[in-house]
Amino acid sequence: MEYLKSVFEKHGFALTDRQAQQFRQYYDMLVEKNKVMNLTAITEYREVVVKHFLDSVYLGKYADLSGSISVIDVGTGAGFPGIPLKIMYPEMKMVLLDSLNKRIRFLQDVINELALDQVEAVHGRAEEVARKADYREQFDYCVSRAVANLNSLSEICLPFVKIGGSFISYKSMKGMEELEQAKKAICLLGGNCMEGSGAAAENSVERFILEEESAQVETMERNFIRINKIKATPRKYPRKPGTPFKEPLK
DSSP states (O other), X not given: XXXXXXXXXXXXXXXXXXXXXXXXXXXXXXXXXXXXXXOOSOOSHHHIIIIIIIHHHGGGGTXXXXXXXXXXXXXXXXXXXXXXXXXXXXXXXEEEEESOHHHHHHHHHHHHHTTOOSEEEEESOHHHHTTSTTTTTOEEEEEEOOOSOHHHHHHHHGGGXXXXXXXXXXXXXXXXHHHHHTHHHHHHTTBOOOSSOSSSOOOEEXXXXXXOSSTTSOOEEEEEEEEEBOSOOOTTOSOSTTHHHHSOOO
16 A cells, blocks of 8 residues: 555555555456456456556546535446546545446455445446436546447546536547547537637646556556537437447547
């Protein structure tokens, strides 16, 4: 846990003993479950700390995550970034959404073991859950580390975001290029696509570097693409399950 604390501290994140213990418990559960279920290709402790835990919480440097804000993690998989964000910012209200029920069962075990409150693990397709009144346009932030183009991600994520909130996509590179390519889709879905500054804050791409002194973990360039919601998403979006990925809006 001292290693965990030192890496987080180097990047400006101070962990309490309880938070460090929760991260350690999460790691142990992740690696154990990974023996019988494909959750992550990264299992070495130092790599998980940097590439999963630190990467997930880095959003706190670019977005206000304090207080009881509401966040939904779409396509959460093994719980990234949602579980690390909840550990780091315990007052936030978190929904973990995934289409595979066995992953949701694992996440519920993590929630119980770590004694996390105000966290809901939901099994379902984002295209269907986003049409439910309890979830549609109810969140300050929608986050996703899913590997998909921004056109598709915007269609399944922006419907969850309330007006004045943001969809934030975790990306490895080419953030500005993806944002430009998705501009028309973002407009259709209620995101900000206006040029220049105005009443609504501009969308942004924030670049950051994940690094660790050990040679075991290589330096990684990462980006956050932030899309701000300025009007309601038309009711016809998202389209039926699978369509946003097969036929991305252009």
